[in-house]
Structures are given as C-alpha cells and as structure tokens.
Amino acid sequence: MTITQTFPRYAVQVLLILMLASFILTGCEDNPSEADDFEPQASLFFFAQPGAPLDTLRLEWTEAYNKYYDRSNLGIENADVILYPILDGDSSAVDSAGQVLRFIDAPGRDGYGDYLPSDDSYRVNPTWTYRLEASKPAEGVELWAETCIPDTFSFYAAFKSDPLTPVNIDSMSLTREDDEVFINWTESAGARGFVLGIVAQTPRDELIPLDPEWDPDDPDDQFEDYELDRHNWTFARYDQRSMTIAWIFFEWSGWNELYINAASESYYMYMFSVIMQQDPSFTQNPEWNVHGGIGVFGGFSQHKFNIFLERAEP
Numbered sequence: 001m002t003i004t005q006t007f008p009r010y011a012v013q014v015l016l017i018l019m020l021a022s023f024i025l026t027g028c029e030d031n032p033s034e035a036d037d038f039e040p041q042a043s044l045f046f047f048a049q050p051g052a053p054l055d056t057l058r059l060e061w062t063e064a065y066n067k068y069y070d071r072s073n074l075g076i077e078n079a080d081v082i083l084y085p086i087l088d089g090d091s092s093a094v095d096s097a098g099q100v101l102r103f104i105d106a107p108g109r110d111g112y113g114d115y116l117p118s119d120d121s122y123r124v125n126p127t128w129t130y131r132l133e134a135s136k137p138a139e140g141v142e143l144w145a146e147t148c149i150p151d152t153f154s155f156y157a158a159f160k161s162d163p164l165t166p167v168n169i170d171s172m173s174l175t176r177e178d179d180e181v182f183i184n185w186t187e188s189a190g191a192r193g194f195v196l197g198i199v200a201q202t203p204r205d206e207l208i209p210l211d212p213e214w215d216p217d218d219p220d221d222q223f224e225d226y227e228l229d230r231h232n233w234t235f236a237r238y239d240q241r242s243m244t245i246a247w248i249f250f251e252w253s254g255w256n257e258l259y260i261n262a263a264s265e266s267y268y269m270y271m272f273s274v275i276m277q278q279d280p281s282f283t284q285n286p287e288w289n290v291h292g293g294i295g296v297f298g299g300f301s302q303h304k305f306n307i308f309l310e311r312a313e314p
Helices: 007-030 267-276
Strands: 042-048 057-061 080-087 101-105 114-117 129-136 141-148 154-159 172-175 180-184 195-202 231-236 241-244 256-262 295-311
Touching: 042 129, 042 141, 080 180, 141 295, 180 256, 195 241, 195 267, 231 267, 256 267, 267 295
Parallel strands: 042 295, 172 295
Antiparallel strands: 042 057, 057 114, 080 101, 080 129, 101 114, 129 141, 154 180, 180 241, 195 231, 195 256, 256 295
C-alpha cells in the first residue's frame, strides 16, 4: 500500500510525470517503434474545490516517450478555455448565463500552457456538476470534460489507542514509537472515493529518513535520486469512514502534511488506475475523462493537518 501529495496545488506536475511514465511503459512493451509515427494529443488537467480559489489549469501537447520533456515546446497557448455549471445539487439543469468562467494565459509564468481564472472570486458549488471546455480550432484542439464537485465533510483525528476521542494532532511532534494516528470522517455527497496522502515538506536534497539505523556517513545508506520521493498516498472506498495511518507510511523526518480528499469519480478512478500501473500485468493507460484528448477534470473536498516526525534514538 502506498500513500502521495495533495492534488490541487501539486496535481499538474505529479499527473504529467505519471502520465508520461505510463506512456514509456506501455509504448515500449507494445510497439517499440511507435515514436516514429507518434501523433501528439492535447492534454488537459484541472481540479476544483468548493469554496476555494481555483488553481492553475494546464493545457499542452503530449510528447513521444523517447523525447526530452520541455514544457516550453509543448504548451498550448491562446486557447479558448471556459468552465460553467450544467446541473445543480438536485441534478436539475442550470441556466449557465452569467456563470461562465473564462481562463486566460497565466502572465509571467515559467512554463507555457498555464491558464488562470479571469475572475479570482469565482467559486464552484458543492454537489454541482460542471463542464470544462478548451478549444483552439486552428491547432485541432477541441476538449471537454464534466465532473461533479464533492460536498464538504467533517473530519477528526485521534490516536489508535483511543479512536473515539478527538485530539488536536495538528503541529504535534511525534516519533514512530508513539501511538499511531487514527482518522475519522463523515459522508461527502458526490464523492466516489477518498484519497489519503502524506507529503514531506522538507526539500528533496535535505531529506533525512526516520529509520534510526540510518547512517549518513555509511555509503550503503546513501539514497539514489529515485528513492527521494516526498509523496505517498492510499485510498478509501466511498463508504469507508475511518483509517489508521500507520507510522510505516511516514518515511522522512521533519514536517509532514497529511490530507484526506473526498474525490469525484474522475479524480478517484484516475488515481486508482495510476496505482494499478505498478502491476506489470496491467498494460492499459491511466483512466481519464477528457474527451477529444487525454487528461483529468476532477473535483474534491479536502481536510489536512501537519505533524512533525522526529527520529527515535537507535
């Protein structure tokens, strides 16, 4: 079981890396020469949370698996990107007049193909269904996707030895020898599952493992670059309401952010399909809901808190 990062703020980077990795695995096994006839697809990734400012939207072309990934070459700029509601919380049709949000190219951005909402005050409503469209006919870009925004939910943390007594774990300092964390949450209307994650807040080049036997001066204890993963995630079914977060899920000392996301169907199924990519017998691409290209438009509601993990003495 594995646990990874909060999707909204870090979603685009994480998803793109995983998406490209899946192309490498499936492309190499099924057709080693497919790069010779590679046809790029438009990809779109965006996630929305009720009551919160909307994050950056990413729109770009895919690249052949044997090519160097350069965002400045792949971004799709000056597209017509809009978001609007189509169903309310009772599944009744919505008159979208006056509720259409346009996205504009992000000014002063480092990458290309980033879009920001033109209205910073725009908020999506919980349990409503929204449609996202991205169009640039001159380049053959015609994408659309729909998703339901999960409702907010209640949440509390406790310790495993006393799971019915809520405690303020946020900003606590603990070790692996302390009691494990237990979390409990209520139903979220519109959610099709829950994604739970841990994010180490320490920069990659400063990570120190919780393993008390780790010796920074021992060559055998040195980490390869691919082992310095700050993100870890796991899943809970739509009808699950609690989980123990075992200390084995925590790998790095220092501040760790924990989150629980009530996920829309598109968000949940995408993340689940990404995990399935670790199974060598699973050769399908990740599951996305964008039509006319690839990508994910998903909704989520979130709770999060922070824990400081200290290394125990050997």
